């Protein structure tokens with residue numbers, strides 16, 4: 041059942057050209073597929089085996105003649121073929137019944153496709169694997185009134201009317217591509233258009249297609265697209281290679297978006313924004329995702345993956361590229377650091393748990409049952425960190441040279457992660473990366489998050505400071521033993537008053553002021569710095585230079601020094617997180633004094649100083665004041681009592697609310713007026729801090745019975761000129777459990793009842809609200825009966841069910857197990873509709889084996905109940921079976 045990487049063999053046949061003709065009809069779409077095939081001379085040979093899924097096959101012709109074929113395990117098999125031939129296949133499918141949203145489906149009377157990873161086989165029989173690259177010609181035919189816009193990849197070469205009110209459009213893609221990059225769209229859509237001339241002097245037409253009422257929400261996506269085109273050309277010398285580049289938005293989509301050549305298809309969530317309906321976070325996500333899909337045009341489309349085990353070749357690289365894009369758009373170093381902290385936070389709260397749980401897999405996996413389950417934070421975010429470490433090892437210029445060599449060497453090919461790493465190394469022959477390449481590539485093959493333990497020793501007589509590092513990595517499924525990784529450690533040393541010290545390694549002549557990169561390769565290694573006058577405070581892993589867990593036995597005083605002074609903003613933030621985490625863990629452990637204050641005065645004073653500090657940006661303050669998440673705290677514990685973690689973190693929040701009341705008032709007053717709305721990092725940072733202040737002021741009011749701030753918050757909710765301020769005010773009322781929350785929620789629904797993405801927020805806020813005596817689960821069940829709820833729409837299903845099961849641990853982990861029962865029922869229900877979405881939901885109990893009783897047994901039982909369901913999809917089966925094996 042499992043597909044293994046080591047079993048890769050090249051295809052027995054190549055497909056050179058594909059000519060597709062679609063007669064689009066929601067109930068019965070006809071697909072005529074004419075291909076030219078030839079035998080691959082370098083392969084083992086054998087019959088032609090074409091993939092197909094849920095297709096009705098009407099006809100198979102080889103060189104125009106009826107041919108004999110057989111069906112074997114869902115594949116169409118043809119023997120005794122000539123060396124090269126034309127194959128014609130005629131099939132039909134039913135897009136309107138396609139609730140899996142893979143292949144050709146209908147959303148709001150519009151046809152869309154999603155082919156990655158294995159959806160093309162649901163459109164026609166094909167060699168549906170990424171190393172088979174063909175030239176596509178596509179003719180779309182449909183009713184002209186119902187489907188006025190007909191789009192596919194590449195250039196429009198012909199169009200016109202047909203009898204009976206129908207019309208057609210013919211598209212030719214000038215680039216060869218694998219089937220997963222095929223796309224078509226047909227429906228009533230309108231487009232925002234922009235013509236641009238790039239640096240290379242070429243003209244392009246950019247289009248963003250949406251439904252008629254949404255045109256006023258496409259400006260930001262278009263600007264993001266223009267910025268993406270310009271950035272890729274400027275930073276990496278990669279130009280837009282098409283005359284026409286299209287983005288289309290659909291409200292029914294399993295994932296974020298898809299990089300089909302020249303015709304990117306997006307979840308509306310990552311396209312549509314105006315200030316009345318979208319938050320700053322939405323604006324920033326749109327910029328990232330538009331960039332991400334655009335950057336795939338090179339890292340994915342021009343150079344693609346040989347097989348799906350290489351998925352991170354395109355995804356890790358493209359996430360790295362979209363992260364760099366967003367950072368390069370920042371006006372200053374502080375905004376760049378904020379972006380880096382946000383990215384690391386995602387890695388540590390989502391990827392580290394994955395890497396420690398039953399679904400742990402290497403960045404380049406060795407086997408899978410269902411590839412859709414491997415579109416993971418490991419492939420994407422950890423993959424991006426691996427690329428980032430390469431950049432750290434060869435430098436920014438060296439990395440750009442590596443990228444240039446990679447595309448020069450492999451343009452038009454389907455390649456592997458090895459090919460990528462080799463190209464970066466070959467362009468930097470004198471680098472540590474080149475010297476250490478085979479060992480560096482363990483980042484691709486070994487799963488699990490390495491732990492890096494550091495110990496400092498100061499020798500006053502010798503005036504030396506020695507840092508000793510030991511790296512380990514716990515076993516993961518199928519990998520009991522790990523070999524040492526190459527770990528780049530960016531390091532600085534501060535004196536006790538927080539000034540940066542010059543760094544001189546023992547025996548080396550050069551002195552570095554600021555950050556120095558140490559390259560670890562052994563399981564234990566030490567570095568001695570000379571000329572150190574007093575015991576320094578080490579600032580280790582600056583900028584989070586490697587995806588590892590760093591243990592260093594900092595004193596509280598050292599952490600306070602770093603928090604107040606570290607010139608590296610990442611480690612400055614990290615010091616605050618370490619202090620908060622330390623207090624949280626102590627309180628969680630301390631059952632003797634369950635109600636004692638969690639945070640000490642030193643921490644509170646330090647946070648007050650951060651809030652008051654005029655040299656720090658609001659966005660950075662907001663990050664420093666945000667406590668480590670419950671999920672992140674849980675990962676630090678061998679046994680997890682979710683209720684205890686929740687209670688301690690809530691106590692910490694209540695303490696911050698009351699103790700910093702005056703600072704919150706000042707922070708709100710100073711930051712709430714950001715003038716005319718722009719989504720730039722600086723003003724969105726100020727809105728974020730003002731929003732945080734409101735939440736804490738309402739929390740404090742809850743404790744004191746004060747009504748002034750809740751009243752002001754309600755007024756803010758009513759008057760807000762943009763969705764960010766409005767939603768932050770609403771969230772503050774909901775988070776503090778204030779009685780004004782209910783009428784505000786009702787008003788919010790009434791205002792935005794026709795804005796699907798805003799209604800998603802309305803559902804999600806409630807399903808994610810803090811539990812008070814077990815009241816959230818009944819609310820969630822109520823929400824599922826709301827007329828606006830639908831299980832079939834992935835965004836809506838996620839807004840209620842995932843917000844409860846994955847994002848609200850304090851409400852989900854109930855001692856009576858009712859949360860888990862609810863989860864297992866929803867997984868089973870969703871599985872019958874959309875296995876990809878079901879399998880995602882199935883992952884919310886990944887970490888069940890760490891839970892304390894009674895949660896642990898109840899969670900296991902719920903997983904076993906799902907696993908026992910007859911006809912479970914292989915997507916969900918793979919997830920729950922791996923969980924049960926933990």
Ligand code: ARG
Pocket residue numbers: 154156157294295297298299332333355412415876
């Ligand atoms: N390649 C897309 C992206 O990251 C993701 C598509 C994943 N789709 C899926 N059905 N698994 O940009």
Ligand code: ZN
Pocket residue numbers: 332336354355358
């Ligand atoms: Zn991607």
